Amino acid sequence: MSPAYERLALAVSGDAELLALIERLPPAKRQPNLLFGVVRLLGGPVEDPAAFHAYVLANWPAIEAEIRRRATQTNEAGRCAVLLPLLAALPQPLALLEVGASAGLCLYPDRYAYRYDRQLLGDGRPVLDCALTGTLPPSRVPTVVWRAGLDLNPLDVTDADDVAWLDALIWPEHAHRRARLRAAANLVAADPPLLVRGDLVDDLPAVAALAPSGATLVVFHTTVLYQVPQRRRTAFVELVRGLPGNWIAAESSRTLSYDGLPDPPGAGFNNVLALDGKPLAWAQAHGQAAAWFG
Secondary structure (H helix, E strand, O other): OOHHHHHHHHHHHOOHHHHHHHOOOOHHHOOHHHHHHHHHHOOOOOOOHHHHHHHHHHOHHHHHHHHHHOOOOOOOHHHHHHHHHHHHHOOOOEEEEEEOOOOOHHHOOOOOEEEEOOEEEOOOOOEEEEEEEOOOOOOOOOOEEEEEEEEOOOOOOOOHHHHHHHHHOOOOOOHHHHHHHHHHHHHHHOOOOEEEEOOOOOOHHHHHOOOOOOOEEEEEEEOOHHHOOHHHHHHHHHHHHOOOOEEEEEEEOOOOOOOOOOOOOOOOOOEEEEEOOEEEEEEOOOOOEEEEOO
């Protein structure tokens, strides 16, 4: 959670001047995180609602222009920690294809290091911490021979502006996530993945067909499908079930529903981790923890 953004959201909801500006935007652009992220990107204040109000009124043309050309695209490398137990258990080597890849930071689970409680795995940077219950931590990192991402607006970690936007989308209190973003972006910039601009239904088969033979294709996505209309979401699920290889989803239970789910183990466990449509664990959104039940 972000106390600063909670204060801003409450203030803006009752601010007639700011609401009048926001209502000029297309409905899809009236997102609190988009507005707050743009103000952070431009160097504006997000801690104090009064200062935020004054800054937005004084700088609205620049803010509006950025809002219209940007989209919220969180790319949290920490999510690899909850994917790793599944990826490490699949037949190796792997060909990874991420839907909604943003800048592709989650396409490098083999390059990061992991700390599951006190057990350290791998020797890369950053080190991703995850509290894992209900299953043993993996004993190895996967072998990845091919990696590709599909996104409507892929970002480039070799572009300072794109990295600055990813940084601006991280909540102001989360300094550890900003440090993790920078470390992961540096790693990925040294060996960028194939990132394809395209739609998760129309373009997925063509990208999947590029995967090398002899590797296990793994199509995966984390906290992406809530942005996809229900009809397209259904079409995607039908499509991905028919592809060769495996499908890993880490999405809210409101986005992808499953029968017979146990109650989540506590606050923050909003995502369900599933393999080929079978739910296996509850997970926190940034990879901080996963509780296995399957």
